[in-house]
Amino acid sequence: MVIRLAQAKRVRFARFSSARYQQLNGTHVPVASHADIVNSMLKVGYASRLDAMLTVGPWRSDLLTALVEGYLRPDLRPTDYFLALEPSERVSMTFLLAQAFTHWAASHHLSVPILLHVVGAAPNWTLAAMPATAKLGAGPVKDKSRPDFIGVEPGGYHVFESKGRSYQPGAPIKSATAAARCTKDALAQVSRIATINGAAPITRTAAVWILRPHELRGYLTDPPRAAFAYDLSFDLRLALLKYYRLILDARTGLGSVYRGSFVRLPFGKRLLLVVDAKLLSLLEALEKPSGDPRPILDHLERRAHVYVRLRRLAYRRPDLSFGLDGTGIQLLP
Structure with missing residues (x-):
């Protein structure tokens, strides 16, 4: 605990x-x-x-x-x-x-x-x-x-x-x-x-x-x-791509697992990256030169109540952490 x-x-x-x-x-x-x-x-x-x-x-x-x-x-x-x-x-x-x-x-x-x-x-x-x-x-x-x-x-x-x-x-x-x-x-x-x-x-x-x-x-x-x-x-578009770059690069690795509306991405020996699947698709759209950052911010606002629930769950699971940015981690033994 x-x-x-x-x-x-x-x-x-x-x-x-x-x-x-x-x-x-x-x-x-x-x-x-x-x-x-x-x-x-x-x-x-x-x-x-x-x-x-x-x-x-x-x-x-x-x-x-x-x-x-x-x-x-x-x-x-x-x-x-x-x-x-x-x-x-x-x-x-x-x-x-x-x-x-x-x-x-x-x-x-x-x-x-x-x-x-x-x-x-x-x-x-x-x-x-x-x-x-x-x-x-x-x-x-x-x-x-x-x-x-x-x-x-x-x-x-x-x-x-x-x-x-x-x-x-x-x-x-x-x-x-x-x-x-x-x-x-x-x-x-x-x-x-x-x-x-x-x-x-x-x-x-x-x-x-x-x-x-x-x-x-x-x-x-x-x-x-x-x-x-x-x-x-x-440039908010480029800044958001830089902020989420770790997630965007990790998606190309092996072992990605979809669970419900979230994706788990292995990263290193001790971590699983967790990301909202819809957010990931919006980030992929943002990678295009014509990408618009507003849908990402709107999605974060709509899903904030879900992220807060996950954060409360993590209070009882010290190996878990989830943020209002739609991503989180799980520490592995």
């Missing part, structure tokens, strides 16, 4: 002002498993992470699975092995884990099905007419500082900046103090975005994750809006 630890594992949401997200404000006990974090680890980050898996082979997914299982306890607190890593290695691993936690929180708490890395989306940046003015509580806005992620949902776009910090036993700094420092920088980065493909983002969120002995803490903050600096545009 998935373990809940009220004191050792907490995610705090603060200053979300829209009616849709106000109920998030406060402290939550996350319910997640190794499979959830592996699922997010496979999907989020620079495009090069997918390129590595598709270029050198599915063993890359086995490596990421082992990373999650080796560095996080079943309740997602860091293991002693993780905390004993040489500092520079621990920094890089904390970076990867924080990205995965942000992807998981965006899906499970904000109901954002797709998270694209800003670099992977290959956007065009146009300086807005108004100079950058930081969000409430942000640090200084730097000219070259930009956020990590674009969230995509049928109703619009979101902006996320992910930061992670880890501390060994005896570190004098408190988790809340460390998070406050990171949040200032993260808010300055999300303050850079005025519009995405012509629309103002629904949220601009700083996501900070602190790992220390016996603790996992998450801090997600979306203060009131101010004036922003850049209008960002990108």
Whole structure:
């Protein structure tokens, strides 16, 4: 079963002002498993992470699975092995884990099905007419500082900046103090975005994750809006193809199994990829130069209630994880 630890594992949401997200404000006990974090680890980050898996082979997914299982306890607190890593290695691993936690929180708490890395989306940046003015509580806005992620949902776009910090036993700094420092920088980065493909983002969120002995803490903050600096545009069709590229490449492998309205695709030694069969057919249509991304977003919206039921099922099956993007994984022994 998935373990809940009220004191050792907490995610705090603060200053979300829209009616849709106000109920998030406060402290939550996350319910997640190794499979959830592996699922997010496979999907989020620079495009090069997918390129590595598709270029050198599915063993890359086995490596990421082992990373999650080796560095996080079943309740997602860091293991002693993780905390004993040489500092520079621990920094890089904390970076990867924080990205995965942000992807998981965006899906499970904000109901954002797709998270694209800003670099992977290959956007065009146009300086807005108004100079950058930081969000409430942000640090200084730097000219070259930009956020990590674009969230995509049928109703619009979101902006996320992910930061992670880890501390060994005896570190004098408190988790809340460390998070406050990171949040200032993260808010300055999300303050850079005025519009995405012509629309103002629904949220601009700083996501900070602190790992220390016996603790996992998450801090997600979306203060009131101010004036922003850049209008960002990108090709949604190409970005969605890049996001789902792992699925599209895995479909060519042997052993694909249809079960009801879902397809299971073997990937590596430890994983089965699970995908909504209708979504897979829509992605295949999207591969054509004339492909339209809107049917995919519409399908995700129509099927969201099914994906939520599958996610609830996975709460009782720590080897399963399913997301609002219509895909999931099953960890094999």
